[in-house]
Amino acid sequence: MITVAQARAALLDLVAPLPAEDVQLIDAAGRVLAREVRARRDQPPFAASSMDGYAVKSAEVERHAMFKVIGESAAGHGFDGTVGAGQAVRIFTGAPLPKGADFVVIQEDVARSGDLITIADAPGAKDNIRPLGADFRAGTAMSAPRILTPQDVALLAAMNLPQVPVFRKPQVALMATGDELVMPGEDPGPDQIIASNSFGLRAMLQGLGATVRMLPIARDTVSSLRMAFELAQGADVIVTIGGASVGDHDLVGQVAADLGMDRSFYKVAMRPGKPLMAGRLNGAAMVGLPGNPVSAMVCGHVFLAPMIRAMLGLGHAMPPLRKAILDADLPANGPREHYMRAIVDGDRINAFDNQDSSLLTILSQANALLVRAPNDPAIRAGTQVDCLPF
Amino acid sequence: MITVAQARAALLDLVAPLPAEDVQLIDAAGRVLAREVRARRDQPPFAASSMDGYAVKSAEVERHAMFKVIGESAAGHGFDGTVGAGQAVRIFTGAPLPKGADFVVIQEDVARSGDLITIADAPGAKDNIRPLGADFRAGTAMSAPRILTPQDVALLAAMNLPQVPVFRKPQVALMATGDELVMPGEDPGPDQIIASNSFGLRAMLQGLGATVRMLPIARDTVSSLRMAFELAQGADVIVTIGGASVGDHDLVGQVAADLGMDRSFYKVAMRPGKPLMAGRLNGAAMVGLPGNPVSAMVCGHVFLAPMIRAMLGLGHAMPPLRKAILDADLPANGPREHYMRAIVDGDRINAFDNQDSSLLTILSQANALLVRAPNDPAIRAGTQVDCLPF
Numbered sequence: 008m009i010t011v012a013q014a015r016a017a018l019l020d021l022v023a024p025l026p027a028e029d030v031q032l033i034d035a036a037g038r039v040l041a042r043e044v045r046a047r048r049d050q051p052p053f054a055a056s057s058m059d060g061y062a063v064k065s066a067e068v069e070r071h072a073m074f075k076v077i078g079e080s081a082a083g084h085g086f087d088g089t090v091g092a093g094q095a096v097r098i099f100t101g102a103p104l105p106k107g108a109d110f111v112v113i114q115e116d117v118a119r120s121g122d123l124i125t126i127a128d129a130p131g132a133k134d135n136i137r138p139l140g141a142d143f144r145a146g147t148a149m150s151a152p153r154i155l156t157p158q159d160v161a162l163l164a165a166m167n168l169p170q171v172p173v174f175r176k177p178q179v180a181l182m183a184t185g186d187e188l189v190m191p192g193e194d195p196g197p198d199q200i201i202a203s204n205s206f207g208l209r210a211m212l213q214g215l216g217a218t219v220r221m222l223p224i225a226r227d228t229v230s231s232l233r234m235a236f237e238l239a240q241g242a243d244v245i246v247t248i249g250g251a252s253v254g255d256h257d258l259v260g261q262v263a264a265d266l267g268m269d270r271s272f273y274k275v276a277m278r279p280g281k282p283l284m285a286g287r288l289n290g291a292a293m294v295g296l297p298g299n300p301v302s303a304m305v306c307g308h309v310f311l312a313p314m315i316r317a318m319l320g321l322g323h324a325m326p327p328l329r330k331a332i333l334d335a336d337l338p339a340n341g342p343r344e345h346y347m348r349a350i351v352d353g354d355r356i357n358a359f360d361n362q363d364s365s366l367l368t369i370l371s372q373a374n375a376l377l378v379r380a381p382n383d384p385a386i387r388a389g390t391q392v393d394c395l396p397f
Numbered sequence: 398m399i400t401v402a403q404a405r406a407a408l409l410d411l412v413a414p415l416p417a418e419d420v421q422l423i424d425a426a427g428r429v430l431a432r433e434v435r436a437r438r439d440q441p442p443f444a445a446s447s448m449d450g451y452a453v454k455s456a457e458v459e460r461h462a463m464f465k466v467i468g469e470s471a472a473g474h475g476f477d478g479t480v481g482a483g484q485a486v487r488i489f490t491g492a493p494l495p496k497g498a499d500f501v502v503i504q505e506d507v508a509r510s511g512d513l514i515t516i517a518d519a520p521g522a523k524d525n526i527r528p529l530g531a532d533f534r535a536g537t538a539m540s541a542p543r544i545l546t547p548q549d550v551a552l553l554a555a556m557n558l559p560q561v562p563v564f565r566k567p568q569v570a571l572m573a574t575g576d577e578l579v580m581p582g583e584d585p586g587p588d589q590i591i592a593s594n595s596f597g598l599r600a601m602l603q604g605l606g607a608t609v610r611m612l613p614i615a616r617d618t619v620s621s622l623r624m625a626f627e628l629a630q631g632a633d634v635i636v637t638i639g640g641a642s643v644g645d646h647d648l649v650g651q652v653a654a655d656l657g658m659d660r661s662f663y664k665v666a667m668r669p670g671k672p673l674m675a676g677r678l679n680g681a682a683m684v685g686l687p688g689n690p691v692s693a694m695v696c697g698h699v700f701l702a703p704m705i706r707a708m709l710g711l712g713h714a715m716p717p718l719r720k721a722i723l724d725a726d727l728p729a730n731g732p733r734e735h736y737m738r739a740i741v742d743g744d745r746i747n748a749f750d751n752q753d754s755s756l757l758t759i760l761s762q763a764n765a766l767l768v769r770a771p772n773d774p775a776i777r778a779g780t781q782v783d784c785l786p787f
Contacts, residue, residue, distance in 0.1 A: 036603065052589075157694070158757070162761040167582070201557050298472075304547070370551070
């Protein structure tokens with residue numbers, strides 16, 4: 008058996024950043040920018056007023072000064088002429104500052120009578136002008152890689168970039184295996200259960216930025232498994248669920264080997280999730296997850312998530328562990344790294360008493376995995392521990 | 398002017414939880430469960446082995462005990478007969494426990510020779526059996542409302558619920574207004590800028606769980622605005638951007654009033670985002686956001702997010718403020734509640750020096766808004782402050 012860190016390193020060796028593709032800006036949020044992009048223009052593209060008011064010459068600004076209003080500058084419609092001595096142009100927020108003017112007196116400080124305005128209040132020193140390029144200049148870069156936020160999308164729009172290069176989404180083929188499985192909504196026989204892992208993993212993988220191809224449930228026969236692998240062709244990652252244990256009925260590894268899988272490892276020293284198999288199959292990464300529902304989902308968080316991130320160009324960073332303070336004593340851990348279902352609340356954490364790897368009700372209540380090192384001795388309430396929030 | 402809290406309360410008065418709709422489980426992740434649902438079956442539906450091994454009678458389990466293997470129980474294919482004295486059934490993980498057996502000896506503890514097995518190691522007290530219904534019983538409830546996680550989806554599948562009731566997604570019509578705006582990819586005139594707010598807000602609203610209808614840019618004319626409002630019909634929320642200030646060219650409020658808007662408030666004492674207008678228009682909630690890019694996005698976080706959450710049945714909870722420790726002194730705040738662009742790193746927070754509401758470059762670097770109360774005195778580095786993470 009290998010350690011979790013060794014398994015993760017081997018899995019990351021199976022994948023690489025995917026090629027970039029251009030997407031419309033409207034579809035870019037949540038995607039990963041693949042390379043630096045640069046603004047196509049200055050923003051603002053002209054000196055602009057930051058207030059509603061009157062554009063004048065700053066040298067003439069003083070209390071009781073009078074100006075003649077000679078025109079108007081509105082957003083989208085600047086004033087064509089030049090502001091001369093004793094003249095003012097009515098101006099609105101965001102509108103271009105007219106030539107000749109270098110100050111905007113806000114309208115609250117002005118009394119207007121016909122074409123004449125008088126500065127009524129002391130206007131202060133602030134010129135209420137946003138200089139050309141105050142936000143960014145043409146050529147200003149947005150760095151990559153980064154997961155594009157709504158704020159980034161707004162900035163890319165302002166930069167006049169209608170399309171952006173993003174890493175292609177990884178395509179994951181998901182194959183549940185086992186004679187005991189039926190799909191939700193079907194009528195299971197007395198020895199059967201509902202396929203739940205593939206639904207949970209599909210949601211998780213989509214949330215991570217992958218597209219998911221759900222394959223038909225493969226039965227515990229060579230021919231059924233071969234057909235399912237056939238349907239997985241073209242995927243970047245093939246994930247099998249179940250059938251990777253040592254039981255006589257676990258054919259997945261055997262069929263994958265027949266199809267040419269180059270196995271990189273088998274079995275990881277972790278709880279839950281001991282049977283985990285990985286390798287390369289016809290250019291795709293193949294990961295065999297255990298069939299226990301909780302094991303499969305935990306392996307998804309611990310192994311599939313970093314693989315998807317790596318394919319999205321986000322590097323080989325470990326899953327983001329955070330610190331929390333243990334609320335109740337925990338017994339010594341066994342020889343395998345343990346991912347305990349837990350609830351984090353603020354900076355406190357509580358592991359569930361029942362850590363059986365078949366309990367989806369517990370997993371559904373959990374919001375984090377409390378991570379314990381192999382052979383970690385018993386720890387007391389108040390100790391700081393590592394956890395992996397969902 | 399009213400306070401931010403008053404404005405938010407008035408906005409929440411304009412909306413209510415939307416009706417429920419049934420969606421396929423495969424589309425349920427991230428949606429909000431609208432009412433309690435109950436498991437249609439027990440899980441596991443039978444007592445099952447948690448290990449690969451041999452099912453026997455516990456009374457006969459001791460070191461060197463011998464058993465005759467009379468059959469096999471695999472996942473999906475149980476053993477039909479009954480385990481008698483001195484008998485064992487080969488059993489695999491997840492398979493139904495045969496009648497007559499109440500203990501599974503794991504295979505590592507057994508030596509097998511033909512049809513005979515001998516317990517080689519002391520097998521311990523653990524019976525390696527998952528009782529019927531250990532995870533959940535038929536009728537076990539999943540409570541609502543809740544945002545369905547991948548873990549929840551796995552549990553719902555195991556409960557054999559192929560469809561689940563979720564709150565309908567709010568539909569938001571997004572209307573950018575102003576003669577100065579062109580769409581990304583167009584060639585702006587010398588007085589024009591690119592419409593960026595609608596792109597950023599669309600991404601934000603979709604991330605919150607809304608569907609967004611982007612309307613054509615409305616020009617600063619009554620007829621153009623009327624046509625845009627026409628195209629917004631049927632939306633749950635109409636959001637206008639720009640044109641809600643007091644400038645002579647800000648026609649949005651006037652046109653909305655002509656169309657029958659019942660105004661609930663106008664102007665909020667906040668920075669950025671002072672001009673903010675709201676009311677009810679033909680059964681929809683209408684919100685008029687300021688046109689400054691940063692103001693519009695901040696108003697989205699502070700006002701639109703709680704409205705969307707309320708429509709999704711998640712209640713009237715305030716946006717989740719968190720605490721952070723200030724890294725550098727801040728001057729006294731003015732009379733308006735200030736949402737300062739900031740970077741949170743762990744439990745530390747740093748506000749940007751330049752808080753001009755036109756700077757998308759700053760907003761794109763920020764990951765939180767530092768919230769300051771009206772007339773908050775100057776505060777020192779090391780003080781604990783509130784922030785709203787993006």
